[in-house]
Amino acid sequence: MEERLEEDSSYIIQFLSGEEAGFEALVRKYQDKVLNIVYSFIRHDAESEDIVQEVFLKVYRSLESFKGRSAFPTWLYRITVNTVYDFLRKRRGFLRGQLTEESVYPGSGPRESLLEKEKERTVSRALAAVPFKFRAAVVLKDIEGLSYAEISEVLRCGIGTVESRIFRARQMLKREILKISGESK
Amino acid sequence: MKECSRVKRLLSRYADGESGDAEAFRLRRHLDICPSCREELAGLVKIKETISCGEKKTLPADYLLCRLRDRIARTGGRKREWCWSGAGDFSLRFIPVPVTAIALSFLLLVASFGRSPDTYSLEDYVLSGSRTNTAAVLVLMLGQEG
Numbered sequence: 001m002e003e004r005l006e007e008d009s010s011y012i013i014q015f016l017s018g019e020e021a022g023f024e025a026l027v028r029k030y031q032d033k034v035l036n037i038v039y040s041f042i043r044h045d046a047e048s049e050d051i052v053q054e055v056f057l058k059v060y061r062s063l064e065s066f067k068g069r070s071a072f073p074t075w076l077y078r079i080t081v082n083t084v085y086d087f088l089r090k091r092r093g094f095l096r097g098q099l100t101e102e103s104v105y106p107g108s109g110p111r112e113s114l115l116e117k118e119k120e121r122t123v124s125r126a127l128a129a130v131p132f133k134f135r136a137a138v139v140l141k142d143i144e145g146l147s148y149a150e151i152s153e154v155l156r157c158g159i160g161t162v163e164s165r166i167f168r169a170r171q172m173l174k175r176e177i178l179k180i181s182g183e184s185k
Numbered sequence: 186m187k188e189c190s191r192v193k194r195l196l197s198r199y200a201d202g203e204s205g206d207a208e209a210f211r212l213r214r215h216l217d218i219c220p221s222c223r224e225e226l227a228g229l230v231k232i233k234e235t236i237s238c239g240e241k242k243t244l245p246a247d248y249l250l251c252r253l254r255d256r257i258a259r260t261g262g263r264k265r266e267w268c269w270s271g272a273g274d275f276s277l278r279f280i281p282v283p284v285t286a287i288a289l290s291f292l293l294l295v296a297s298f299g300r301s302p303d304t305y306s307l308e309d310y311v312l313s314g315s316r317t318n319t320a321a322v323l324v325l326m327l328g329q330e331g
Contacts, residue, residue, distance in 0.1 A: 142236040167197040
């Protein structure tokens, strides 16, 4: 963990001293992590890529103001969650619209079993039904594997709040999954 | 039963490995004897796995960097974007509130300086310690020049 943060710091220093290579190293290191967080909210390949690009543009333009009070990944994930929040706020109903279309999983190949597709679809629909602040907490926990303390820094709330949001998100997910399973029978 | 409802609230934290040693020990002891809470925990673990085992996305090497280089070239280099500790647009929405408050305070301050002290009330006169007599008070009450 410490090594990882030291590595980030060296990339940031490199970038601030005028070398773009430092920023490029950060992009290479974190692009897939950011993509997976964004995708778990958006569930659309092209839109997710656009949002990831937006996130890294914000990083590029505000890295000078990064004070290092929190770890770089925490700061990056905060930008990611806020960018996704703004996207969804501007395009209300985007997710529900996406999930009713047949092209939700354009990347799914013929090898992928029908069961897996159905499972993905169920998770997507269930997640879409969970309000943003609860979804953000559970996504950061279950997709990115952050600790409660790290999530509380990203979302700027207390650890108790994180715990309660994750608990409630899982209760909602369970209810939604049961509902969706009931519908499909 | 009361114990179960208390335990069920702690199971999510336990499933995430965030319980302290003492709490984890107590929970394990309860789980050993309670099938209902065991079932609840299994359900939580299942949901956790379902979410975390979803399809992992990856971007082709340098695909994003190419897009970023292109975008940065089009929109200008290291033009600094105002960002409140990475809060993005979320915090920008709150800027008008302090800005309006500061502007209003400034206007009030200017207005209070601009007011000329041409009115001299009866109270001010009496409190100033000047000698008072009926004539002076009457003059002030009627607003006439002394």
